[in-house]
Each structure stands twice: as structure tokens, then as C-alpha cells.
Amino acid sequence: MSATTAFVSLGDLRQRRRAVSGEAPVSGGRSSSAAAGRSGCGSAQGPQDMAPEVWEKVRNHPCYSEEAHHHYARMHVAVAPACNIQCNYCNRKYDCSNESRPGVVSTRLTPEQAVKKVLVVASAIPQMTVLGVAGPGDALANAGKTFETFRRLRAQAPDIQLCLSTNGLALPDHVDEICALGVDHVTITINMVDPAVGEKIYPWIFWDHRRVTGREAARILHERQMLGLEMLTARGVLAKINSVLIPGVNDDHMIEVNRAVKARGAFLHNIMPLISEPEHGTFFGLTGQRGPSAQELKAVQDACMGGANLMRHCRQCRADAVGLLGEDRSEEFTPERVAQMEVVYDLERRRTYQQEVEAQRQAHHAATVSAQAGGAKDAGQELQVLVAVATKGHGKVNQHFGHASEFQVYELDAAGARFVGHRRVDHYCQGGWGEDEQLPSIVQAINDCHAVLVAKVGACPRDELRAAGIEPVEAYAHDFIEQAALAWFADYRGRVARGETVHQPRGDARIRQGAFTNRAQAA
Amino acid sequence: MALKIVASTCSGCSACEPECPNMAIREKGGVFIIDAAKCTECEGHFDSPQCVAVCPVDGCIKKV
Numbered sequence: 001m002s003a004t005t006a007f008v009s010l011g012d013l014r015q016r017r018r019a020v021s022g023e024a025p026v027s028g029g030r031s032s033s034a035a036a037g038r039s040g041c042g043s044a045q046g047p048q049d050m051a052p053e054v055w056e057k058v059r060n061h062p063c064y065s066e067e068a069h070h071h072y073a074r075m076h077v078a079v080a081p082a083c084n085i086q087c088n089y090c091n092r093k094y095d096c097s098n099e100s101r102p103g104v105v106s107t108r109l110t111p112e113q114a115v116k117k118v119l120v121v122a123s124a125i126p127q128m129t130v131l132g133v134a135g136p137g138d139a140l141a142n143a144g145k146t147f148e149t150f151r152r153l154r155a156q157a158p159d160i161q162l163c164l165s166t167n168g169l170a171l172p173d174h175v176d177e178i179c180a181l182g183v184d185h186v187t188i189t190i191n192m193v194d195p196a197v198g199e200k201i202y203p204w205i206f207w208d209h210r211r212v213t214g215r216e217a218a219r220i221l222h223e224r225q226m227l228g229l230e231m232l233t234a235r236g237v238l239a240k241i242n243s244v245l246i247p248g249v250n251d252d253h254m255i256e257v258n259r260a261v262k263a264r265g266a267f268l269h270n271i272m273p274l275i276s277e278p279e280h281g282t283f284f285g286l287t288g289q290r291g292p293s294a295q296e297l298k299a300v301q302d303a304c305m306g307g308a309n310l311m312r313h314c315r316q317c318r319a320d321a322v323g324l325l326g327e328d329r330s331e332e333f334t335p336e337r338v339a340q341m342e343v344v345y346d347l348e349r350r351r352t353y354q355q356e357v358e359a360q361r362q363a364h365h366a367a368t369v370s371a372q373a374g375g376a377k378d379a380g381q382e383l384q385v386l387v388a389v390a391t392k393g394h395g396k397v398n399q400h401f402g403h404a405s406e407f408q409v410y411e412l413d414a415a416g417a418r419f420v421g422h423r424r425v426d427h428y429c430q431g432g433w434g435e436d437e438q439l440p441s442i443v444q445a446i447n448d449c450h451a452v453l454v455a456k457v458g459a460c461p462r463d464e465l466r467a468a469g470i471e472p473v474e475a476y477a478h479d480f481i482e483q484a485a486l487a488w489f490a491d492y493r494g495r496v497a498r499g500e501t502v503h504q505p506r507g508d509a510r511i512r513q514g515a516f517t518n519r520a521q522a523a
Numbered sequence: 524m525a526l527k528i529v530a531s532t533c534s535g536c537s538a539c540e541p542e543c544p545n546m547a548i549r550e551k552g553g554v555f556i557i558d559a560a561k562c563t564e565c566e567g568h569f570d571s572p573q574c575v576a577v578c579p580v581d582g583c584i585k586k587v
Contacts, residue, residue, distance in 0.1 A: 081535065081536040082536050082538035082541075082577075083536065083538060083579060084538070086579055108535070136536075137536055137538070142537075206542075206576055206577045209570075209573060209576070210569075210570065210571070210576060211571070211576035211577070
């Protein structure tokens with residue numbers, strides 16, 4: 001059973017609400033430790049582990065459900081340019097269409113333009129089920145624009161779920177309106193629960209008509225974040241916590257953040273790597289603060305698995321991203337193009353299409369359940385490996401190695417297959433078709449994996465992958481990912497048992513820093 | 524007595540606009556400008572100019 005994106009049942013949420021409000025727990029309820037990632041609530045799988053009303057909120061939300069992210073798409077509209085705090089990892093001045101990271105956006109939109117864009121995209125991509133306001137500043141530092149967008153969209157496309165993300169400073173002031181507008185999901189970026197750590201991350205906040213700096217700023221921000229989270233939990237709004245992992249600053253502290261947000265009823269905890277390069281112009285970028293390696297990130301995520309449920313499929317997307325999480329189709333929907341497009345909001349067509357998506361998803365789910373059950377039979381095997389998978393969606397191994405802009409990483413052992421992350425290897429900034437030049441960086445990105453499962457791979461990269469000790473595997477093309485991964489794993493263990501293959505540990509891998517490459521530098 | 528926004532460094536984020544007690548700030552061509560005739564540097568309203576306090580770009584807003 002997947003533990004990486006496990007979810008909390010409503011019973012747990014109620015329990016936490018009681019914990020927050022100081023009420024005594026009702027005997028016979030699940031203890032909150034039962035919600036720990038590894039235990040039986042691993043409900044990335046389906047509705048059986050979740051209260052129906054919670055399942056209904058997350059089932060089509062790619063950012064809240066690891067399973068849904070294979071099938072459903074989201075979009076962000078950049079209606080919120082202003083921010084009320086400064087973070088050392090953020091520089092919103094920088095704008096490049098070739099770069100992908102939070103806070104970056106090509107064009108700001110008015111609420112009216114945003115709604116038109118959403119309707120156009122919803123018609124072109126019927127599996128787009130979620131609209132988020134994620135900046136490029138703070139959704140609630142621009143509360144007027146954010147809520148105006150939501151109000152207009154609610155009236156015209158009631159089937160689209162609304163969500164927003166915030167640093168939390170203004171959150172307590174807006175919980176009523178969030179509830180009134182039916183915003184189901186709120187993401188709060190919480191990087192610390194100790195102002196002594198916070199002052200290394202936040203140089204200042206704008207609070208009560210003053211610029212507040214130092215530890216005082218971090219203390220106020222921390223108190224507002226915790227209050228906002230408690231208020232959301234008390235009102236039944238699902239809260240996801242994003243944390244930026246900054247080696248040497250908050251990596252040892254992350255387990256405390258995880259505990260604190262879990263105690264206040266956070267639904268999911270998403271620990272993301274710091275994106276930091278000098279060319280981004282951020283404080284951390286300019287001072288040489290590095291981001292974590294793939295294994296450093298995984299180690300912190302694994303350490304937090306006993307606490308609040310972890311999310312590992314976050315793509316740290318742009319504030320104007322469109323599409324499935326692993327893709328960005330925002331270029332197809334520039335303001336010029338959207339202005340020329342006619343809006344045909346066909347709810348019936350969207351429903352029909354989503355029924356097909358749901359059928360694929362059920363098939364994926366069934367295949368995963370049976371594959372995981374099969375994997376568990378061979379318990380006793382000590383082997384644990386990572387594999388990289390090239391997928392275009394639908395939960396299948398269905399992408400050509402050379403076309404992959406990212407690989408999904410699964411951990412395999414006697415307990416089954418678990419999604420543990422993804423690695424970006426975008427080539428879209430390269431002039432030409434540079435599979436050969438790209439290869440060393442792809443190897444670096446998946447260097448901790450024993451195999452890479454693909455629909456197809458060319459002869460050249462195949463040889464180079466083998467030379468690097470990563471087995472290229474085409475045998476499971478178009479199979480469901482978990483099924484394919486476990487079938488390969490069974491074969492691999494067989495080969496190891498027979499002495500045909502010598503099992504060797506792999507090294508660490510590099511996390512790609514945004515998609516900033518040649519063309520952007522030349523421009 | 525007034526402030527001005529250095530257009531070349533303004534990121535157009537709009538954070539300053541709603542903070543101005545004198546409604547002196549508006550957008551022009553993707554960046555923001557201060558109407559010097561209306562700007563009081565927040566004297567009588569706040570301890571420090573609000574646009575400067577909230578602006579994410581150091582040195583973007585200066586005395587005229």
C-alpha cells in the first residue's frame with residue numbers, strides 16, 4: 001500500500017480539531033498515530049480509507065491526490081502579483097517563459113481575463129478540474145482580485161474546484177470568505193515553527209503598516225500561520241502545507257514542522273527542494289545557498305513519514321501553469337490566443353470526458369491493487385531499489401525515453417511499489433533535439449535508480465544508461481506503472497537470486513534546478 | 524515632498540498601490556507611478572512611507 005501520499009480520514013481530522021480546541025477525544029476513535037503514513041490509511045488508492053465528503057474534495061484534485069495527478073489537470077491564473085512578505089528564495093522580478101518555478105509568471109491577468117482563460121482551457125482540456133491562485137505573489141495579499149476571480153468563475157463554471165496558496169500572514173482575516181466561496185483547498189507555505197530558524201528565511205514582512213524585520217517578523221508570521229491553519233481545520237477546509245527544504249537552515253527542523261502542522265490538522269505535507277541558482281537573483285541564489293540532493297530530500301521526507309501525511313508529486317509549478325502536473329501547456333493559452341478563442345463551456349462534454357478518465361483511473365487502480373498484492377507475497381526479501389518511469393499520464397509506462405521531460409520515481413521492496421518523487425529533465429530550453437547532449441544530465445537526475453522503465457529508448461542512450469549502471473527497460477511498454485515496476489522487480493530479484501546480476505547500491509542523484517538552460521541564458 | 528518609483532526597477536507587482544493613504548499610485552504601462560501632487564510621504568498617516576515599506580525591490584522608490 002502506498003504510504004507516500006496517504007491521506008487522513010475525517011475521523012482523524014475531527015480528532016485533530018478536538019486536539020486543537022482542547023476537547024477530550026471520544027473513546028474508540030482512531031488515535032492520530034493511526035493516521036501515520038505507514039499505517040493502514042494509505043489512501044492514495046481510493047475512497048475506502050476516507051470519509052466520503054473528504055474523498056469528494058480530493059479525488060479529482062491532482063495536487064491533493066497522488067493518484068489523481070496521473071489523470072486530472074489543474075491550472076493557475078496569475079491574478080495575484082503583490083506579496084506581503086519577502087522570502088530569501090523568491091525573486092519575482094525575474095520572468096522567463098523558459099523557466100518553471102513558483103513565483104514566475106509571464107503575464108499578469110485581471111480577474112475578468114483570468115475567468116475567460118479558465119473557461120477556454122476547461123473547454124480545450126476537459127480533465128482540467130481545478131483552478132488555483134498561487135501568485136506570483138500571495139493569493140491573500142491580493143484578496144480582492146483572488147476572490148473576485150473565484151466569484152466570477154463560480155457563477156460560470158460551478159464544477160471547477162477552487163484552491164489558493166498563501167504564506168499565511170493574511171490568512172486568519174480571510175477564512176470566512178474562503179468558506180463562503182466554497183474554496184475547498186488552501187495551501188500554506190510553512191518553512192519553520194521556530195522564529196530563530198525563520199529569521200534566516202524571511203528578511204521582512206509587511207505587517208500593521210510597518211516593515212517588520214528579524215526574529216520579530218518570523219514570530220508574527222509563525223503565529224499567523226498556526227492560527228490560520230487551526231481556523232481552516234476548525235471549518236473543515238483541507239489544508240496542505242508546503243515546506244521548502246533548505247539544507248543547513250531548516251532540514252533538521254523539518255520534522256518539528258511536520259509534527260506541528262499535523263497536530264493542527266494539516267491534510268498533507270509537501271516537502272519541496274529549494275530551487276536556488278545565482279541567475280534567479282534570489283538572496284539564497286546569490287549567497288550560494290544550495291538546494292538538497294535527491295537523496296537528502298528523500299531522507300527528510302522519509303523521516304517525516306510517521307507524522308503528517310506526505311505529498312511527493314509536487315512539481316513546484318509556475319503561477320500560470322496549465323495542464324497535468326508534469327506538463328505545462330501555458331504557451332497554448334497566451335492572452336493573445338485566449339482573446340481570440342471563443343468560449344464554449346460545455347459542461348456535458350466535460351462530464352462525458354471525465355467519465356472516460358474515471359474509467360482509465362479505475363483500471364489503473366485495479367491494476368495497482370493486484371500488483372501490490374502480488375508483490376507482498378514475496379515478503380522476506382531485503383532488497384529495496386528505486387526505478388524511474390517515463391509516463392505521459394493515465395498511470396502507464398507510455399513515454400519514449402527521449403521525449404520525457406521528467407521521470408517519476410518509485411521505490412520497490414517486499415511491501416510493493418511506492419511513488420516517492422519525480423525528476424525533471426526538461427529539454428525544452430535546448431535549441432535542437434539534444435538527446436545526446438542531454439544524456440549525462442538525465443543520468444545525473446536518475447542516478448539513484450537501478451532501472452528506467454520506458455515505452456521505447458534509442459540504441460545510443462540505451463548503451464550509455466547501461467554503462468552508467470541504469471538498466472533501460474522497454475519490456476513493459478504501455479503497462480500500468482506499479483504493475484510494470486513490480487514485474488521488473490520480480491525479474492530483477494530472480495536474476496540476483498540466480499547470480500546472473502550482482503545487486504549493487506546506487507549513488508545519489510541531482511535535483512534539476514528549474515528549467516533554466518541554454519536558450520534562456522543566451523536571450 | 525514626494526516620492527517617485529524608478530520605472531526601470533519596478534516589477535509591477537502592485538503591492539504599493541492599495542497601501543497608499545492618498546490614492547497617489549496608479550499603473551502606467553506595466554509599472555506603477557506616484558502622483559507627486561498627491562504624495563505626502565505618508566506624513567500624518569503612518570510612521571514611514573507605506574509604498575517603500577511594502578516594495579520588494581530595494582531602492583525602487585526614492586525621494587523626488
